Amino acid sequence: MTPTAKAFLRGLIAASPMTVVVGPFAVLFGVVATEAGLNVAETMLFTISVFAGASQFAALQTMQENAPVIVVLATALAVNLRMVMYSVTLAPHFGTLPLRSRALMAYFLVDQSFATTVAEIDRKPDMTAAEKRAVFYGAVVAVAPLWFAASFAGAMIGRALPPEYALDFALPITFLAMVAPMLRSLPHLVAAGMSIALSLLLAGMPYGTGLLVAASVAMAAGAGLERWLEARR
Amino acid sequence: MIDKTAFWIVLPVLALGTYAIRFSFLGTLGARPLPDWLTRCLRYTAVAVLPALVAPGVLWPAATEGQTDPARLAAAGVTLLVGIVTRSTLGAILAGGATLYALLATVG
Numbered sequence: 001m002t003p004t005a006k007a008f009l010r011g012l013i014a015a016s017p018m019t020v021v022v023g024p025f026a027v028l029f030g031v032v033a034t035e036a037g038l039n040v041a042e043t044m045l046f047t048i049s050v051f052a053g054a055s056q057f058a059a060l061q062t063m064q065e066n067a068p069v070i071v072v073l074a075t076a077l078a079v080n081l082r083m084v085m086y087s088v089t090l091a092p093h094f095g096t097l098p099l100r101s102r103a104l105m106a107y108f109l110v111d112q113s114f115a116t117t118v119a120e121i122d123r124k125p126d127m128t129a130a131e132k133r134a135v136f137y138g139a140v141v142a143v144a145p146l147w148f149a150a151s152f153a154g155a156m157i158g159r160a161l162p163p164e165y166a167l168d169f170a171l172p173i174t175f176l177a178m179v180a181p182m183l184r185s186l187p188h189l190v191a192a193g194m195s196i197a198l199s200l201l202l203a204g205m206p207y208g209t210g211l212l213v214a215a216s217v218a219m220a221a222g223a224g225l226e227r228w229l230e231a232r233r
Numbered sequence: 234m235i236d237k238t239a240f241w242i243v244l245p246v247l248a249l250g251t252y253a254i255r256f257s258f259l260g261t262l263g264a265r266p267l268p269d270w271l272t273r274c275l276r277y278t279a280v281a282v283l284p285a286l287v288a289p290g291v292l293w294p295a296a297t298e299g300q301t302d303p304a305r306l307a308a309a310g311v312t313l314l315v316g317i318v319t320r321s322t323l324g325a326i327l328a329g330g331a332t333l334y335a336l337l338a339t340v341g
Contacts, residue, residue, distance in 0.1 A: 021322050037234040049248035054279070058286055059243055063235045069242050075286070076243075077250050081278045087258040088267055094259060106256035168296040169305055169333055172287040173312050177325035179283045180316020192280045199285035200292060214285040215278075222277035223270070 007120075007131040011138020015116045022112065022143045023150045025053055028170055030154020031161065032057070036064050040155045047151040051144075052110065054178065055079040057171060067208035074212055086114040093121060096129045105136060113139040187229065191222030304340060308333035 001009075026047070033043040033056075050056050059076040067075075086109055094102055116139035121132055183189050195218035202210030267275075291309040293299040312329030316322065 024323070024326070037237075038240070042240065046244055049244065050251055052251050054283065055247065055251065058282070059247055060235070061286060061290075063239055063243065066236065069239050072239065072243050073246055073250065075282065076247050077254070078278060078282050080251050080254050082275055083251075083254045084257055084267075085272060085275045087255055088272075091258040091261075099260065102259050103256065106259050107252060109255040109259065168294065169308065170330075172291050172305075172309060173326055173329040173333070175283045175287045176291075176309055176312045177316050177322045177329060179280055180313050180325050181320040181322055182280050183317055184320075188277070188280050191277045192284045195281050195284040196288040199288045203289040203293075211282075211285050215282040218281035218285065219274055219277045222281060223273040226273055226276075227270075 003128075004131055004134045007127060007134035008138040008141075010120060011116055011135035011140075012142050013138075014120060014135075015112050015139035015142035018112045018116075018139075018143055019146055022053075023146055025174065026147045026150035027154035027157070028174060029053060029056055029060075030151045030156070031158035032154075032171060033060055034155050034158030035161070036060050038155075040152070040159065043155040044148075044152060048148065051107065051147075052080050052083075053147075054175070057175065061171060062208055062211075065208060071208045071212065075208070075215075078212075078215060083109060083114075089118060090114065093117075093132050094129055097133065101133070105133065108136070108140045108144060110140075110143070112143045113137075185226075187222040187226040190225050191218045194218040194221045304333055304336035307336055 029047060030043055033046065034040065038046065046056060050059075055076040058079045059072055062072040062075050087106070090105075090109070094105065097105075113136050117132060117136045120135045121127065127135070179192060183192055195214055198214035198217055199211055202214055204210070205213065287309075291305060292301055294302055294305050296302075297305075308329045311332040312325045315328040316325030319325065
């Protein structure tokens with residue numbers, strides 16, 4: 001087996017456990033999207049063109065609350081801003097690859113492919129750019145087809161479910177479950193706490209703008225506290 | 234129900250915006266490091282946005298016409314707690330879901 005094929009397999013194997021969350025999450029997206037009034041084709045177009053689970057849910061929720069388009073976009077894009085970090089982190093490793101190769105990788109840059117690639121580069125820093133790319137696509141193959149297939153399954157299930165079988169609370173639970181493991185330091189806890197407190201206090205602000213204010217202040221609070229803690233050390 | 238006009242505006246802009254975010258540095262050859270304050274802020278975007286997105290709905294669920302519901306509140310609390318302790322997203326979802334359905338079946 002060539003080193004590139006081996007790298008691909010390592011990526012595939014390393015990302016496999018992530019399917020346990022990706023599959024159900026995608027099913028849930030399909031169900032919630034169709035219950036919100038999208039048809040199967042719209043749901044699939046959404047999930048294929050955006051391909052970023054948390055922001056898809058954020059857009060669905062704010063659209064259901066009839067927030068203005070600009071607020072929907074600001075919220076959903078804010079959820080994706082963390083990917084700027086991913087892009088920055090990966091850039092030095094793939095700079096030698098042709099542009100079209102990097103343009104395609106950009107589409108598939110998700111939490112799982114990023115995490116897998118970074119961890120593998122950490123373990124084997126001497127890999128060539130092509131091998132690193134193979135690791136990346138190994139992870140992509142583990143999660144992306146599953147994401148699309150499970151979204152489709154969810155959309156079909158959602159159409160079949162009677163409306164009174166409401167899954168209104170599946171989304172809050174999923175988001176909280178995604179956030180909880182990220183609360184690994186005091187600044188993260190403070191940011192999340194601030195986010196909750198302010199969103200409740202500002203819930204009366206028009207057009208969902210309270211959410212944007214709460215998120216901005218919470219982000220600044222987390223970053224500010226981190227900086228202060230570092231300076232004290 | 235989602236307004237379809239809004240949906241057809243959101244879809245392309247969100248898709249292109251998300252792609253632009255992913256392409257930003259990977260696509261431009263110069264891998265310049267970001268300023269410290271910016272990476273520091275980016276680290277907190279997810280934990281700052283997602284809780285604010287769900288908190289009002291947890292305390293005042295639309296399903297109960299805004300009346301605080303002990304079952305939903307408890308389910309949210311259990312989800313958060315299990316997620317923090319076990320660091321497992323799936324474990325937290327299962328624990329939260331079990332709490333919700335158990336309480337809805339017995340109490341509510």
